[in-house]
Amino acid sequence: MRRALYLLVAFGLGVALTLPAFAQEVQTTSIVSFEQPVLITSIGQSAGAMMAMVLAQKAGLSSFVYKQRASLKDVEVAKTLIAVLGASGKGLGAAGVDIDSEIAWGKKLFAHAKELKIPIIAMQIEGEVRRGPMSDRIINALAPQSDYLIVKDSANKDGLFTKISTENKIPITFVKTALDVVPILQEIFPAKEKGDMNNG
Amino acid sequence: MARRKSPLYSLGGWLLLFLLLLGVTFPGLGLGPTSHDVRPGYGVSELRWLSDYLPALKGTPGDTPVYVMKGKKEGGVFLLLGGTHPDEIAGIMAAILAVERGNVSQGTVFVIPHANNSASRHNNGHWGHPELQWLEITTSFGERRHFHYGDRLTQPEDQVPDPKEFVQYPSGEKFPGYEARNLNRNYPGKPDGTLTQQVCFAILQLVEKERVDVVMDMHESGISSRMAYMLVCHPRALQIGAMAAMELEQDGISIKLETARKEFHGLSYRELGDRTGVYAFLMETPNPGQEPNIDHPDIIHDPRAPLNHRVYVQLKTIFALLENYNLVSPPERAIRVSFPFPLEKLDTEELGAFLR
CATH class of the missing domain: 1.20.5 (Single alpha-helices involved in coiled-coils or other helix-helix interfaces)
Known part of the structure; x- marks a missing residue:
């Protein structure tokens, strides 16, 4: 007994x-699964969007466009929007914008995507080095508006992304390193046919 | 009775006057370029001077050795700059290690360990630590080698007095006067400008004449600075930087990736990248010597950022960048560099174990 x-x-x-x-x-x-073509862009003008583009290449996505600062028109031809969230003083300066106008722009971009029923994947793949007052303002303003979150572990030490995910019922995937995003992209963007990956 | 002057006395007076005038007119002329303990290894095929690219630098404290490492196979060209700010010592030591132990199998590597050689002469205490003048490193043979720990800026005596406000050439951007002596604010330089401008101009000439494909300018920041472990890329080089950053992360090196701001003029990665086709990068590792709040900083053994680890990060970043540059470039422009030991050993053993 x-x-x-x-x-x-x-x-x-x-x-x-x-x-x-x-x-x-x-x-x-x-x-979660999403459709291509994909528009990859940055909100905050950090180098994370370029990293996401390299990850999309490595994942073998057949149709994606990288625009560091996308226009509303860029959104219209996409079936999925990947927005990499993270503020860079150098990046904002290079784009000639400040943090307030960047957040306002991000909100406009997200609203336009929602209007067109284009799902939004929000990414934070630069980890804790890309957390701070400016980045957090972007995260708090835009991550709750996304449909799926991909976040590097070290960016969630304070549980900010867990809280956003739970409160807004947004599915979330945590990764240890940026390269761990590759198999996730392969899974959420399934190739319809074998030819899809090599069409060109 | 009038005292008669001896001809010798009169000759001595003239000589003294001549020397004084010479000193006032050309303050650095008597000194020439500072010498350093660098022991080229088998990988070095030729020794040049920066003045080969701008003869006006010859004999001045701004001249500096350029080590050429030519691979057996033709390929691309890489320029490695250490000592742009000679108190940012990990870059200098990484460059010296490349010269002493590195090998090139494809392409050509130009290494300038002391890019601002005038500034390397002594440390004026820019970060509040004028006691730091020499670095002593014991080799595996038990020999104590000494390396200059220099200053951030060209020595004041080697250049005309600082202006009240430094107007960067040719952008017209304004900086505090002392920045006139900052190598990393003076690109693209001027052939007939100040010593600092001439050094910048000579480096630009080298990049153009040798058709350099990739340039890395190695720097350091304070250990608590947001710049620590930052890789700054010219916008055209950002993709290579992103690929390298993700690979480095797999090896446990987490770096912050940034791109150059358009409005920041005079910086190596910005100006060399804009004016030539080069992929330009700048890497920052954390140096306790650049923290004014640390009393008696231990540049070599501070457990938060020991020198061997900083040199390891600099070299590992270069390897990751070159590997990814090779992926996006034509095979005939590839650059392949190696060391006769696994780089990872640098992260766990004293730097002296690897020097000659």
Whole structure:
């Protein structure tokens, strides 16, 4: 009887320890899929959008466009918008904008995508180095408006992205390194046919 | 009775006057370029001087050795700059290590360990640590080698007095007067300008004449600075930078990627990138010597940023950039560099174990 009780407790403990990881795994892999062509852009003008473009190349996406600062017209030809969130003083300066106008612009871009029913993937793939007052303003303003979040672990040390995901019921995937985004992109942008990956 | 002057006395007076005038007119002329303990290894095929690209620099404190490392196979050209700011010592040591132990199998590598050689002569305490003048590193043979720990700026005595306000040439951007002696505010330089402008101009000449494909300017920041572990790329080089940054992350090196601002003039990556076809980068590692709040900083062994780790990060970043440059460039312009030891060893062992 006592042995059965021990086994039951051990089983319960095992389930309790495994479930959170299992829950995240399910959330990350099977419930989201998106269509191409993809528009990759930056809100905050950090180099993260360029990193996302390289990741899209590595993932073998067949149809994507990278625009560091996209226009409303760029959004209209896309079926998915990937917005990389992160402020860079140098990047904003290079684009000739300040943080307020960048956030206002990001909101306009997101609103236009929603109007056209284009899903938005928000990414933070630069980690904790791209967290700070300016980046956080962008994250708080725009991440809740997205349909899917891909976030580097180290950017979520304070649980900001977990909170946004939970409160707004947005699926989220955490990655350890930026290159871990490659298999996720391959999964959420399934190739319709084998030829899709090499059409050109 | 009038005292008669001896002809010798009179000759001595004239000589003294001549020397004084010479000193006032050409303050650095008597000194020439500062010498350094650099021991070229088998990878070095030729020694040149920066004055080969601007003869006006010859004999001045701005002249500096240029080590040429030619691979057996033709390829692209890489320029490695250390000592743009000679108190940012990891860049100098990484460049010296490349000269002493590096090998090039394809392409040509030009290494300038002391880009601002005037500034390398001594440290005026720009960051509040004038006691830092020499770095002592013990080699695996037990020999104690000494390396200059210099200043951020060209020595004041080597250049005309600072203007009240430095107007950058040719952008017209205004900076505090002392920036007239900052190598990384004076690109593209001027052939007949100040010593600092001449050094910049000579480096630009080298980039153009040698058809350089990639340039890396190695820098350091304070350890708590937002610049620490930052890789700044010319906009055209950002894709290569992004690819390299993600690879470095796989090796446990987390760097912050940035692109050059259009309105920041005079910086190496901005001006060399704009004026030539070169992929231009600048890397920053954290140096305790650039923290005014640290008493007696330990430049070599501070556990937060030991020198061997900083040199490792600089070289590892260069390797990642060159690997990815090779991916996006025609095979005939590839650049392949190696060391006779795994670079990772640098991260765990003292720098002296690798020097000659």
